[in-house]
Every structure is written in C-alpha cells, then in structure tokens.
Amino acid sequence: MRPSWPAIRCPTIPPVLIRPTTYATASKVATDAAQFSLRLDHKISSKDQFFARFNLDNLTGPTTNPDQTAIDQSFGVQFIDRQRNVVRTYTRTVSPRLISNPPSASRVPRPAFLPLTTLTPAVKFNDGLFEAFNSAAGSVMQAYGNLFQGRQNIAFIVGAHAFKAGVEFRTNRDTTYFGISPNGEYDFGGGTAYATEAIPSQAARITSAPAILCLTPLSSFLSGSPFAYTVAIAPPYFSNGPHIGPAAINRNNFNVYFEDSWKVTPRSRSTTGLRWELYTPITERAKRTSGFLTVNGTQEL
Numbered sequence: 001m002r003p004s005w006p007a008i009r010c011p012t013i014p015p016v017l018i019r020p021t022t023y024a025t026a027s028k029v030a031t032d033a034a035q036f037s038l039r040l041d042h043k044i045s046s047k048d049q050f051f052a053r054f055n056l057d058n059l060t061g062p063t064t065n066p067d068q069t070a071i072d073q074s075f076g077v078q079f080i081d082r083q084r085n086v087v088r089t090y091t092r093t094v095s096p097r098l099i100s101n102p103p104s105a106s107r108v109p110r111p112a113f114l115p116l117t118t119l120t121p122a123v124k125f126n127d128g129l130f131e132a133f134n135s136a137a138g139s140v141m142q143a144y145g146n147l148f149q150g151r152q153n154i155a156f157i158v159g160a161h162a163f164k165a166g167v168e169f170r171t172n173r174d175t176t177y178f179g180i181s182p183n184g185e186y187d188f189g190g191g192t193a194y195a196t197e198a199i200p201s202q203a204a205r206i207t208s209a210p211a212i213l214c215l216t217p218l219s220s221f222l223s224g225s226p227f228a229y230t231v232a233i234a235p236p237y238f239s240n241g242p243h244i245g246p247a248a249i250n251r252n253n254f255n256v257y258f259e260d261s262w263k264v265t266p267r268s269r270s271t272t273g274l275r276w277e278l279y280t281p282i283t284e285r286a287k288r289t290s291g292f293l294t295v296n297g298t299q300e301l
Contacts, residue, residue, distance in 0.1 A: 027066035112142040126190035138183040172251040179244030189217030191227040248285035
C-alpha cells in the first residue's frame with residue numbers, strides 16, 4: 001500500500017512579491033601601520049667595520065570580511081602582522097688581498113587572522129544566496145615565523161684570479177595555530193534536510209508539513225533543520241582559544257659555495273663556481289604531526 005503524503009500546491013507568485021535575497025552596503029575598514037628603522041655604521045679601525053640594521057613593522061587591520069561587520073561589528077576578522085628584521089655584518093680586511101665578511105640576520109614575521117568574537121556559532125547558506133551569520137565562528141589562523149641566518153664569506157685575490165668562498169646556515173623555527181569553526185557551524189542547503197514543523201506561507205496559500213523535504217536552504221533555516229553541524233574539538237594536549245591546533249615546524253639548510261673570477265685579458269673575464277646545499281627533512285618539535293615510525297626495523301606511516 002502506497003503511503004499518502006500531504007498535498008502541496010505551488011502557487012504562482014506575483015512578480016511584485018519577489019525581493020532580492022542579499023544586500024549591498026558599506027562598512028568602515030581601517031588599517032593602522034607603524035614602521036621604524038634604525039641603522040648603525042661604525043668604523044672600528046682601518047681594517048674593521050661594523051654594520052647593523054633593525055626594522056620594525058606593525059600592521060593592524062583591516063577586517064577581512066566587511067560584509068559581516070555590516071551585520072554586527074563583533075563578527076569581524078582582523079588581520080594583524082608584527083614583523084622584526086635584524087641584520088649584522090662585521091668586515092675584517094686582513095690584507096689588500098684577503099677580506100673576511102661574516103654577516104648574520106634574523107627575521108620574525110607574525111601574521112594572524114583573529115575573530116573579534118569567539119562566543120557564537122556560524123550560520124551558513126550553501127547556495128550563496130543569503131549572507132552568512134558570523135561566518136568566522138571563532139576560526140583562528142596564526143603563523144609565527146622565525147628565520148635565523150649566519151654566513152661566513154672570504155674573498156681573496158691571487159694574480160688574475162679573484163676567489164670567493166663561504167658557508168651559510170639557515171634555520172626556521174615556525175609555529176602555526178589553525179582552528180576552523182571551534183564554536184560550531186550550522187550549514188543549510190547542500191544536502192537532504194527535512195522540515196521539523198509546519199511552515200505556513202505568507203499568503204496562507206500553502207503550508208509545508210513536518211517531515212517534508214526542504215527544497216531550499218531558506219526553508220531549512222526557517223524549520224531549524226540544518227544539513228550539517230560541525231565543530232572543531234581540540235584534543236587534550238592542544239591549546240584552545242586563540243591558540244588552537246598548534247604545530248611547531250623546524251627546517252634547516254646548510255650550503256657551501258666557491259667562485260673563481262678569472263681576468264683572462266684586460267677586456268674579458270671568466271667566472272665559474274660551485275655550490276652545494278643540504279636541506280634537512282621538516283620536523284615537528286612536539287611530534288604532533290604524522291611521520292614515519294620504525295617498528296621492528298620496518299618504517300611505517
């Protein structure tokens with residue numbers, strides 16, 4: 001016996017009742033930038049010179065989703081970046097034919113996308129016809145980059161040959177924080193959802209009965225029946241709040257180079273060189289990412 005379903009009529013809606021399903025508006029976006037630079041040049045002696053430079057760059061703003069702040073200022077996601085750069089160089093002229101130059105540098109960029117509110121979940125419409133409600137839902141994205149670099153250069157001249165040689169070491173100590181919708185996210189549309197109660201039409205011509213398939217994200221929203229609900233839950237050993245989902249990454253690089261610039265004639269010069277580089281595998285300091293594990297002499301993922 002075939003089940004009987006409630007009869008549903010689809011009346012023709014007069015054009016005068018059709019309204020846009022989104023909005024166009026303006027929202028203030030502000031960016032604050034503060035920059036500072038300091039340079040030091042010091043001639044220690046006729047053979048020794050020292051150079052140092054420090055750069056600071058602080059950037060706050062703008063909000064990356066001004067359409068959300070038009071609904072509620074607390075829904076904004078703010079871009080924040082703090083950069084520091086230090087360079088130091090000491091030059092030693094041993095003789096007119098031999099120069100030693102060991103520079104070092106460090107760079108610290110810290111970009112972050114931080115939500116202004118971490119208290120409410122998100123309401124999203126997967127058809128894109130309606131504006132999301134607090135689409136950030138507390139999502140956090142931060143990166144703390146630390147680059148340290150040291151180099152030893154030597155330049156010396158022998159007859160018609162000008163030789164250069166050096167070694168360099170670079171190491172990255174990076175930390176990232178990444179958490180998507182830790183306060184929960186309701187998605188309407190994009191999949192099957194059923195009405196949880198009757199939804200009368202404005203013109204009282206049609207009523208959607210309970211358990212009827214919601215044909216649009218709006219009808220799912222009005223019935224309180226989302227297609228999906230997701231929430232990011234950090235494991236016990238992870239931090240929460242603005243520092244959810246941390247990963248501490250290490251990267252190292254070693255290289256050696258040698259160059260010979262040969263003045264063949266007063267009008268011609270030949271330059272040859274050799275460079276060798278070694279990049280170590282990327283590692284996670286706290287062992288919180290996947291990797292190869294050796295079990296009984298066999299590597300397993």
